[in-house]
Amino acid sequence: MPPPFSWIVAVVKFLYEFIVGDDWTVAAAVFIGLIMSAILNVNHVVAWWLIPVIVVVMLGVSLRRASNRFR
Amino acid sequence: MTGVWAVLITTFLASAVEAIEMVTIVVGVGATRGWRSTLVGAASGFGVLAVVVVVLGAALSRVPIGPLRLIVGALLLTFGLQWFRKGIMRVAARGLAGIGGQDPHEAAEWTGPGMDWTAWFLAFKGVVLEGLEVAFIVVTFGAGANQLGVAVIGGVGAIIIVGGIGFALHQTVRRIPRSLLQLIVGVLLSTFGTFWAIEGLGIDWPGGDAAIPVLLGLYVVTALTYITLERNRALGLRPVA
Numbered sequence: 001m002p003p004p005f006s007w008i009v010a011v012v013k014f015l016y017e018f019i020v021g022d023d024w025t026v027a028a029a030v031f032i033g034l035i036m037s038a039i040l041n042v043n044h045v046v047a048w049w050l051i052p053v054i055v056v057v058m059l060g061v062s063l064r065r066a067s068n069r070f071r
Numbered sequence: 072m073t074g075v076w077a078v079l080i081t082t083f084l085a086s087a088v089e090a091i092e093m094v095t096i097v098v099g100v101g102a103t104r105g106w107r108s109t110l111v112g113a114a115s116g117f118g119v120l121a122v123v124v125v126v127l128g129a130a131l132s133r134v135p136i137g138p139l140r141l142i143v144g145a146l147l148l149t150f151g152l153q154w155f156r157k158g159i160m161r162v163a164a165r166g167l168a169g170i171g172g173q174d175p176h177e178a179a180e181w182t183g184p185g186m187d188w189t190a191w192f193l194a195f196k197g198v199v200l201e202g203l204e205v206a207f208i209v210v211t212f213g214a215g216a217n218q219l220g221v222a223v224i225g226g227v228g229a230i231i232i233v234g235g236i237g238f239a240l241h242q243t244v245r246r247i248p249r250s251l252l253q254l255i256v257g258v259l260l261s262t263f264g265t266f267w268a269i270e271g272l273g274i275d276w277p278g279g280d281a282a283i284p285v286l287l288g289l290y291v292v293t294a295l296t297y298i299t300l301e302r303n304r305a306l307g308l309r310p311v312a
Contacts, residue, residue, distance in 0.1 A: 018207070019146060021153040030149050034141075034268060041274045048276050051265050052286060055152065056293050062156050063297055067304055 023065070029058045077283075078216045081263070082225030085208045085256045088154075089201045090230045091249050094237035096197030104190040112191035116198025123206045124223065131214040141271025143215035144264045150207070151260025158254025159294055163301035167248040205230075208260065215267050258294055262287045 001009065020027040033054040040047035101109035131139060205226055213222025233247075266283055269276065276282035 018204075019149055023153075023156070026152050026156075027149045030145065030152070034145060034272065037269060037274060038272050041272060047272075047274050048269050048282075051148070051269055052289060055148070055261060055265060055290070059152065059156060059159070059293060059297060062152075063159060063301060066156070066160060067301065 023062045026058045026062050029054050075218060075221050077263075078212060078218045078221045079225040081256065081259045082209050082212055082222045083229045084252055084259070085212075086205045086226040086229035087233055087247075088249055088252045088256055089205045090233035091247050091252075093198055093201040093230070094234050096201070097194050097234075098237045100190050100193045100197070104187055104193075108187035108190040109194045111186070112194030113198050115191070116195045116202065119195075119199050120202045120206050123203070124210055127206070127210045128214065128219050131210060132219070134214075136217065137271055137273070139271070140215055140267040143211045144266070144268030144271050146264070147208075147211055147215070147260045148264030148268055151257050151264050154253050154257030155261050155290070155294070156257070158250060158257045159297045159301060161250035162254050163298045165250055167251055208256075212260075212263065215263065254294060258287065258290045261290055 030051070033051050037047040037050045040050065097109060097113045100112075131143070134142070209222045209226040210219070213219035216222070236247075262283060265286055266276065278285075
C-alpha cells in the first residue's frame with residue numbers, strides 16, 4: 001500500500017485500538033444504547049436508566065468472555 | 072456543572088496510572104544508559120503531548136456544550152469501560168500488587184560522546200505512548216466539565232508527583248497498586264461518561280447532578296460484585312456453564 005493510504009490505515013487502526021479496544025461488542029452496545037435512549041426520549045419515554053443497565057450487563061458479558069478465553 | 076474536585080481527582084488519578092509506567096520506563100532507561108539523553112527524550116515527549124492537548128483542547132472548545140457532552144460522554148464511556156474491565160480482571164487476579172518485576176529496559180550503559188539516541192528514543196516513546204491516553208482523558212474530561220485548566224493541573228500534578236517519587240525512590244513507584252488505580256479511574260470515567268452522554272441527548276437525570284454519586288455507587292457495587300465472581304471463578308469455586 002502506498003504511503004498516504006498506509007498512514008491513514010495506521011491512524012484508523014490506532015484510533016480503533018485506542019477507543020474501542022479488544023472487545024468491540026461493548027462499544028457497539030454503548031452506541032446502540034445511545035440511539036435507543038434518543039428514540040425513547042423522542043417518544044416521551046423515560047430513558048436515563050438504559051445506559052447504566054447496558055454498562056452493568058455488558059461488563060459481565062465481556063468479563064466472562066475474557067475469562068473463558070484465558071482458561 | 073461538574074465540581075472542580077471531581078475534575079481534579081479524576082484527571083489526577085488517570086494521569087497517575089499512566090505516569091507509573093512512564094516513570095518506570097524513563098528511570099529504567101536513565102539508570103542504565105545515562106540521564107542526559109533520557110531526560111531530553113522525555114522532555115521531547117512531553118512537548119509532543121503539550122501540542123496534542125493544546126490542539127485537541129482548542130478544537131473541542133469550539134463545539135457547543137450539548138453535542139460536546141454527547142461526543143465526550145460516549146468517548147469517555149467507551150474508553151472508561153476498557154479500564155473498568157481491565158481493572159476488575161487485574162484486581163481480581165493480583166489484588167493490590169504493583170507492576171513489580173525487573174526494570175523494562177536493561178540496555179548497556181552509554182559511554183560514547185554526544186547524544187545517546189537509543190536512550191532518547193526509548194524515553195521519548197515511553198512518554199508519548201503512555202501519555203497519549205492521559206492527554207485524551209485530560210482534554211475530553213476537562214472539555215466536558217468546561218474546566219480544561221483544572222483538568223490540565225490534575226494531569227500535570229500527577230506526573231510531577233509520581234515522577235518525583237520515581238526519581239527519589241526508584242523501586243517504590245513500581246509498588247504503587249496500578250491495577251486498583253486503573254479500576255478507580257475506569258469507574259470514574261464510566262460514571263461521568265454515562266452522565267454526560269445522556270445529558271448530551273437532552274435527557275434529564277432524576278435529581279440532576281445528584282445522580283452522579285448514585286451512578287458512582289452503582290458502578291462501585293458492580294465492580295466489587297464482578298471482582299468477587301472473577302476470584303471465585305479463578306479459584307474454581309463456581310463452575311463455568
